Amino acid sequence: MTVRAPASTPPLLEVQNITKRFPGVVANDRVNFTVRPGEVHALLGENGAGKTTLMHMLYGLQAPDGGTMAVGGRPARFRSPNDARAAGIGLVAQHFHLAGRHTVAENLALASSPFWRPTRQLQDRVGQIEATYGFELDLNARVNQLSPGQQQRIEIVKALLQGAQLLILDEPTSVLTPQEAERLFTVIDTMRQDGKGIIFISHKLDEVMRIADRITVLRGGAVAGTRNVQDTTTSELARLMVGRSIDTGRQARTETAGRVRLTVQDLKANRASGEPALRGVTFNIHAGEILGVAGVAGNGQAELTQVLTGLTEPTGGSVTLDGHNASGLTVRELFDRGVVHIPEDRNHMGVVGGMRITENLVMRRHRSRPFNRRGRLDWQAVDRHADDAIRDYQIAAPSKHAVTRELSGGNVQKVILARELSGKPGLVVASHPSYGLDVAATELTHDLLRQQRDEGASVLLVSEDLDELLKLADRILVLYQGEAVGVVDAETSDRETLGLMMAGRQVAQGASA
Numbered sequence: 001m002t003v004r005a006p007a008s009t010p011p012l013l014e015v016q017n018i019t020k021r022f023p024g025v026v027a028n029d030r031v032n033f034t035v036r037p038g039e040v041h042a043l044l045g046e047n048g049a050g051k052t053t054l055m056h057m058l059y060g061l062q063a064p065d066g067g068t069m070a071v072g073g074r075p076a077r078f079r080s081p082n083d084a085r086a087a088g089i090g091l092v093a094q095h096f097h098l099a100g101r102h103t104v105a106e107n108l109a110l111a112s113s114p115f116w117r118p119t120r121q122l123q124d125r126v127g128q129i130e131a132t133y134g135f136e137l138d139l140n141a142r143v144n145q146l147s148p149g150q151q152q153r154i155e156i157v158k159a160l161l162q163g164a165q166l167l168i169l170d171e172p173t174s175v176l177t178p179q180e181a182e183r184l185f186t187v188i189d190t191m192r193q194d195g196k197g198i199i200f201i202s203h204k205l206d207e208v209m210r211i212a213d214r215i216t217v218l219r220g221g222a223v224a225g226t227r228n229v230q231d232t233t234t235s236e237l238a239r240l241m242v243g244r245s246i247d248t249g250r251q252a253r254t255e256t257a258g259r260v261r262l263t264v265q266d267l268k269a270n271r272a273s274g275e276p277a278l279r280g281v282t283f284n285i286h287a288g289e290i291l292g293v294a295g296v297a298g299n300g301q302a303e304l305t306q307v308l309t310g311l312t313e314p315t316g317g318s319v320t321l322d323g324h325n326a327s328g329l330t331v332r333e334l335f336d337r338g339v340v341h342i343p344e345d346r347n348h349m350g351v352v353g354g355m356r357i358t359e360n361l362v363m364r365r366h367r368s369r370p371f372n373r374r375g376r377l378d379w380q381a382v383d384r385h386a387d388d389a390i391r392d393y394q395i396a397a398p399s400k401h402a403v404t405r406e407l408s409g410g411n412v413q414k415v416i417l418a419r420e421l422s423g424k425p426g427l428v429v430a431s432h433p434s435y436g437l438d439v440a441a442t443e444l445t446h447d448l449l450r451q452q453r454d455e456g457a458s459v460l461l462v463s464e465d466l467d468e469l470l471k472l473a474d475r476i477l478v479l480y481q482g483e484a485v486g487v488v489d490a491e492t493s494d495r496e497t498l499g500l501m502m503a504g505r506q507v508a509q510g511a512s513a
């Protein structure tokens with residue numbers, strides 16, 4: 001049951017006419033927004049709509065250019081995150097701020113005192129939080145050995161230890177498996193019953209409908225509307241976000257697949273820890289085909305993409321690309337043979353944040369034509385390429401010379417897509433390509449992958465999203481504990497069949513190789 005505060009209590013947070021400008025863009029345009037005690041208020045909006053900027057102002061990371069904020073009815077003006085925390089606001093950012101080599105206990109100690117040393121009192125308080133929210137933390141584990149879901153939980157506990165009454169979660173589910181997301185929702189429900197306020201940022205409309213009480217949609221920095229969840233639908237929300245309706249159905253393919261491009265035979269590989277991750281996987285991909293890879297995270301998908309892109313050496317089996325042995329080649333050698341990679345971990349592997357958009361767009365290709373002439377970078381060619389990419393991939397940027405770090409999360413992703421897909425690749429290895437993308441950008445990404453396929457590329461598409469796989473892929477390979485449970489035809493398969501296979505069940509539906 002949800003405990004509602006009486007109407008007379010002031011809102012936990014009230015934002016009025018908040019405005020924030022960056023050179024060339026109004027990131028927040030007179031935004032009004034309130035959060036009540038015991039309310040989950042979702043914030044929706046396309047990539048670059050201004051969600052993260054608004055949260056940065058609420059958390060004292062950036063100062064507004066105009067407008068006012070009040071917390072619990074009292075005017076608030078934050079000069080730093082310390083001020084925001086003192087007012088009871090907590091932030092779980094999309095990229096965690098944990099000390100990876102330290103233990104969970106040490107990270108929690110540092111969050112609530114100036115010292116690394118966990119005290120008895122801290123352990124008691126963590127114990128209370130664990131009991132209230134029904135989860136357990138391994139206090140002695142080192143943070144860098146934990147999954148993103150576990151690290152996120154530490155960030156939540158940190159915020160609770162600091163006394164957060166209002167918790168901001170910036171795209172919390174984009175790093176979680178569906179199972180981990182369910183567990184997060186249980187935690188959010190408990191907070192709601194405790195009378196805390198939660199701001200929940202997401203691009204996933206179904207998820208927002210499931211967890212939120214109210215929803216505010218930002219478009220181009222301004223509020224396009226605020227709705228109670230029971231008074232709205234996913235299609236209304238999509239329309240508010242983009243100003244038009246969006247079709248998200250499966251599209252019939254135009255071409256049929258060609259010859260076999262990639263053959264993977266009895267492939268074996270280990271995790272970084274040395275345990276086996278792939279235990280003999282066999283499949284192939286044709287030219288002009290999208291092979292989906294389904295599976296619960298941690299069943300070998302990451303290692304498969306790492307081996308195919310040269311980041312990890314296989315421990316057995318073979319990879320054949322266009323008829324030539326490609327096992328154990330380096331990233332560079334594979335890239336030269338037409339293998340491109342849309343990595344899972346965008347911020348560490350995808351782009352260099354401090355470099356300009358123009359430079360990130362030609363990374364790895366700056367030594368070859370048309371960007372290099374007689375050993376010198378042809379800046380005109382680089383600039384032209386950036387203009388094309390910004391137009392074709394709808395990258396929202398103040399200028400092509402902007403530093404990539406200043407782009408919104410989704411627009412950084414578009415820079416990576418533009419770079420990887422623009423050189424006529426033969427094999428596209430895409431891990432969760434639509435993580436963090438809004439509805440329109442997801443559609444654009446899907447169109448781009450289909451276009452690659454129709455132009456004859458082979459695509460390996462790893463996704464947690466079964467609807468995405470069923471919609472885009474031609475065939476779907478299901479991985480379970482490092483083995484292929486089977487390959488099915490996407491056209492005739494469904495969520496239930498895939499779900500059973502993902503749990504390791506052999507299902508009598510074959511697809512020819």
Ligand SMILES: Nc1ncnc2c1ncn2[C@@H]1O[C@H](COP(=O)(O)OP(=O)(O)OP(=O)(O)O)[C@@H](O)[C@H]1O
Pocket residue numbers: 022023025026027045046047048049050051052053054396397398406407408409410411436
């Ligand atoms: N530090 C900065 N300097 C310059 N411009 C910025 C900066 N931070 C954000 N912007 C711009 O402000 C706008 C809003 O960005 P913001 O990160 O708030 O979007 P978002 O809604 O969080 O998008 P996403 O869903 O892609 O994460 C974008 O045009 C972005 O390029």
Ligand SMILES: [Mg+2]
Pocket residue numbers: 051052408409410
């Ligand atoms: Mg953002």
